[in-house]
Amino acid sequence: MYVYDEYDRQILTERVAQFRNQTDRALAGELSEEEFLPLRLQNGLYVQRLAPMLRIAVPYGMLRSDQLRRLARISRDYDKGYAHFTTRQNVQLNWPALEDVPDILAELAEVEMHANQTSGNCIRNTTTDQFAGVQADEMVDPRPYCELIRQWSTYHPEFAFLPRKFKIAVNASDDHDRAAVQVHDIGLEFTRNDAGELGFRVYVGGGLGRTPVVSPVIREFLPEMDLLTYLEAVLRVYNRYGRRDNKFKARIKILVKAMTPEAFAEKVEAEWEHIKDTPSQLTPEAIERVKAFFTEPDYASLDDNPDALKAPREENKAFDAWVKRNVDAHKKPGYSIVTLTMKKTGVPPGDASDRQLEQIADLADQYSFGEARVTHQQNVVLADVRQDQLFELWRAIRPMGFATANLGTLTDIICCPGGDYCALANAKSIPVAEAIQRRFDDMDYVYDLGDIDLNISGCMNACGHHHVGNIGVLGVDKKGQEFYQISLGGSSQRDASLGKILGPSFAREEMPEVIEKIINVYVDNRTEEESFLDTYRRIGIDPFKERVYA
Amino acid sequence: MPELIRHDGIHNDEWTLVSKPEEGQDLSLPDGPALLPAAVWKENMDRFAGRNDIGIWFDSHEEPEVYADMIGDLPVIAVNFPKFTDGRGYSIARLLRERYGYEGELRAVGDVLLDQLFYMKRCGFNAYALREDKDSAHAEYCLNVFSNAYQAAVDTEQPLFRRRAS
Ligand code: HEM
Ligand code: SF4
Numbered sequence: 001m002y003v004y005d006e007y008d009r010q011i012l013t014e015r016v017a018q019f020r021n022q023t024d025r026a027l028a029g030e031l032s033e034e035e036f037l038p039l040r041l042q043n044g045l046y047v048q049r050l051a052p053m054l055r056i057a058v059p060y061g062m063l064r065s066d067q068l069r070r071l072a073r074i075s076r077d078y079d080k081g082y083a084h085f086t087t088r089q090n091v092q093l094n095w096p097a098l099e100d101v102p103d104i105l106a107e108l109a110e111v112e113m114h115a116n117q118t119s120g121n122c123i124r125n126t127t128t129d130q131f132a133g134v135q136a137d138e139m140v141d142p143r144p145y146c147e148l149i150r151q152w153s154t155y156h157p158e159f160a161f162l163p164r165k166f167k168i169a170v171n172a173s174d175d176h177d178r179a180a181v182q183v184h185d186i187g188l189e190f191t192r193n194d195a196g197e198l199g200f201r202v203y204v205g206g207g208l209g210r211t212p213v214v215s216p217v218i219r220e221f222l223p224e225m226d227l228l229t230y231l232e233a234v235l236r237v238y239n240r241y242g243r244r245d246n247k248f249k250a251r252i253k254i255l256v257k258a259m260t261p262e263a264f265a266e267k268v269e270a271e272w273e274h275i276k277d278t279p280s281q282l283t284p285e286a287i288e289r290v291k292a293f294f295t296e297p298d299y300a301s302l303d304d305n306p307d308a309l310k311a312p313r314e315e316n317k318a319f320d321a322w323v324k325r326n327v328d329a330h331k332k333p334g335y336s337i338v339t340l341t342m343k344k345t346g347v348p349p350g351d352a353s354d355r356q357l358e359q360i361a362d363l364a365d366q367y368s369f370g371e372a373r374v375t376h377q378q379n380v381v382l383a384d385v386r387q388d389q390l391f392e393l394w395r396a397i398r399p400m401g402f403a404t405a406n407l408g409t410l411t412d413i414i415c416c417p418g419g420d421y422c423a424l425a426n427a428k429s430i431p432v433a434e435a436i437q438r439r440f441d442d443m444d445y446v447y448d449l450g451d452i453d454l455n456i457s458g459c460m461n462a463c464g465h466h467h468v469g470n471i472g473v474l475g476v477d478k479k480g481q482e483f484y485q486i487s488l489g490g491s492s493q494r495d496a497s498l499g500k501i502l503g504p505s506f507a508r509e510e511m512p513e514v515i516e517k518i519i520n521v522y523v524d525n526r527t528e529e530e531s532f533l534d535t536y537r538r539i540g541i542d543p544f545k546e547r548v549y550a
Numbered sequence: 551m552p553e554l555i556r557h558d559g560i561h562n563d564e565w566t567l568v569s570k571p572e573e574g575q576d577l578s579l580p581d582g583p584a585l586l587p588a589a590v591w592k593e594n595m596d597r598f599a600g601r602n603d604i605g606i607w608f609d610s611h612e613e614p615e616v617y618a619d620m621i622g623d624l625p626v627i628a629v630n631f632p633k634f635t636d637g638r639g640y641s642i643a644r645l646l647r648e649r650y651g652y653e654g655e656l657r658a659v660g661d662v663l664l665d666q667l668f669y670m671k672r673c674g675f676n677a678y679a680l681r682e683d684k685d686s687a688h689a690e691y692c693l694n695v696f697s698n699a700y701q702a703a704v705d706t707e708q709p710l711f712r713r714r715a716s
Contacts, residue, residue: 005714007698007710007714010697010698011696011697011698011699011700014695014696014697015696017695018695018696021691022665030685031665035634035663035665038635039665121635121637148711151700151701151710151711152700152701152709154700155669155696155699155700156700156701157640157668157669157670157672157673157699157701157703158637158640158641158644158669158673158703159637159640160637160640160666160669161634161635161636161637161640161666162637163637228709236641239637239638239640239641240638240641240642244636244638274649278702279702279707279708279709279712280701280702280709282711283711283712286711286712286714289711289714290711
């Protein structure tokens with residue numbers, strides 16, 4: 001994991017002092033609310049329905065155990081004792097006091113953490129695959145590149161006041177896209193050209209929210225050394241020509257659409273020609289330097305599927321089910337990737353208490369070289385667990401609530417905070433997730449249904465990624481009443497697609513029933529090998545409509 | 551006389567900012583040094599030949615590209631920030647400095663607030679007409695709030711990754 005040097009430490013210390021100064025001036029009335037707004041947003045501080053909310057950055061989802069412990073302490077000392085893992089791989093606190101935020105930032109800085117640019121019209125936290133560096137099928141480890149993007153985007157002087165927020169995601173795996181790169185403002189996908197050189201396929205202009213778009217490719221191959229200059233060219237074109245007259249048309253996706261992807265790409269190329277050979281071009285030394293922080297931990301030399309795993313799997317059905325669902329293949333023999341699910345029925349998806357954060361820290365120390373990762377599905381990953389310790393780990397995490405063996409299934413729901421916390425919500429979302437989880441409490445049945453993404457957002461801002469859920473649920477407001485609209489067929493995978501709206505919306509009580517009908521259509525129509533999405537794509541939306549509105 | 555912040559301290563501002571003339575209105579020049587709207591200046595360039603007390607200003611939507619070959623000798627160019635949240639002026643400043651080689655005084659005018667000064671400086675501004683209600687006593691801290699930066703910009707040719715790697 002990246003470790004700060006003197007430069008990083010000093011810059012961050014100065015940032016904390018700056019925000020303290022700004023907060024003091026705001027509290028003293030020297031800064032108007034309007035003037036303070038972008039400053040506090042760029043330090044992660046929202047003002048929400050019930051209290052301020054602080055969004056803490058977790059660069060590319062990576063956390064060390066000391067950082068987890070610090071988050072636990074902060075949530076205890078300054079909040080109500082829990083935190084929330086978000087779909088942007090960040091951590092949110094729901095109840096901090098405005099006056100305390102400079103102190104919280106100072107405490108975070110001590111463990112090389114911050115809330116930089118987690119909100120506001122600037123370049124946000126860059127996200128990537130939570131399995132980066134440990135899976136067998138990736139081209140390279142994307143994290144050093146994410147770290148270079150992090151540094152480049154941090155306090156970028158030209159791009160702190162963009163027309164709108166800006167999100168970059170990176171994927172390095174050929175088979176999967178766990179970072180949903182095609183629904184980001186910029187998506188970067190590692191690729192090689194005909195000469196075998198490493199570079200990126202560049203997508204620009206995707207995103208969810210009010211106008212969801214799966215992004216077009218604007219460059220098939222960008223050499224790796226040109227990463228930052230090209231990003232700079234894209235951002236400059238956006239900064240200059242993105243719409244500023246209408247907040248709802250200000251995202252880069254609207255600009256790319258209006259110009260057409262081809263014309264936009266040409267404009268970027270023209271801009272890039274001027275800057276590609278400047279000192280901002282990366283160097284092999286610079287990349288090597290950052291790569292040195294992401295070297296392999298001290299793996300033992302082991303064999304796959306040891307007796308200490310085989311035997312308990314044969315004897316213990318629940319453990320076996322958990323291994324099948326929540327444990328993924330690792331590039332090193334004898335190791336596994338474990339996902340701790342934060343989706344126990346009755347707990348809001350992604351919520352973790354201070355005690356749980358400490359437990360995750362302890363688990364990371366004991367089983368995974370002191371590191372954990374946040375996933376955009378609001379779960380937590382231990383990336384380097386020895387297979388011969390899986391049984392022991394499983395027994396340890398069951399009482400902690402992390403062993404719900406539903407990863408990737410219908411009940412592993414992505415869910416935004418919705419009307420329970422969010423001032424923008426049209427409807428609650430957490431109780432809908434819970435009701436669906438209760439309806440589908442027969443795990444054998446849930447396993448039989450296989451992989452299904454069910455995503456819920458409380459309003460069209462789409463924090464819960466409902467557009468790219470195989471089943472998407474969107475809270476809508478009808479004359480002050482909460483209703484839920486369903487869409488089917490979304491995917492955030494490499495074959496990304498947006499869901500299609502099923503029809504008129506439903507009352508909250510109807511939701512479990514409606515989901516069940518949808519599932520039954522799948523069960524009745526599927527062939528042996530088909531996932532929910534496969535079946536949907538084959539038979540289309542009509543059979544679902546017929547059953548649900550019958 | 552209004553104040554102007556430069557990197558060496560606070561000065562009296564001798565220059566008058568001339569606003570864009572309304573439709574059909576003639577250009578009336580003030581006495582003394584004046585900053586004209588770029589388009590107006592371009593249309594009337596012959597009138598100002600040989601004068602070194604005429605500068606221009608760009609609005610945030612304007613394109614310095616159009617003026618690239620004409621501006622080298624201007625003593626002052628200003629860039630207007632109609633709202634402090636309108637970030638286009640940062641890109642304009644970098645283009646003027648880095649692409650069109652402008653070396654004279656580059657001023658930020660309009661809704662210029664303290665907490666943006668550091669970014670403005672990095673993008674090539676070297677003079678700031680702070681919004682009137684803001685206290686210039688804070689300017690020095692705000693201009694120097696960070697002692698280092700990750701990226702290359704007008705004030706730093708070598709990005710930190712190059713300085714670190716060497
Ligand atoms: C509770 C406070 C929150 C507020 C006020 C809020 C506000 C917003 C708004 C206004 C947007 C739409 C922006 C746009 O499309 O231009 C948005 C988008 C988004 N938010 Fe939130 N959000 C909140 C919490 C969260 C949480 C908890 C998560 C993660 C679980 C999240 C993740 C996202 C994501 C992923 C988008 C993406 C939309 C896109 O790709 O365009 N937000 N949020
Ligand atoms: S989707 Fe809407 S309700 Fe949910 S967190 Fe985002 S803004 Fe709030």
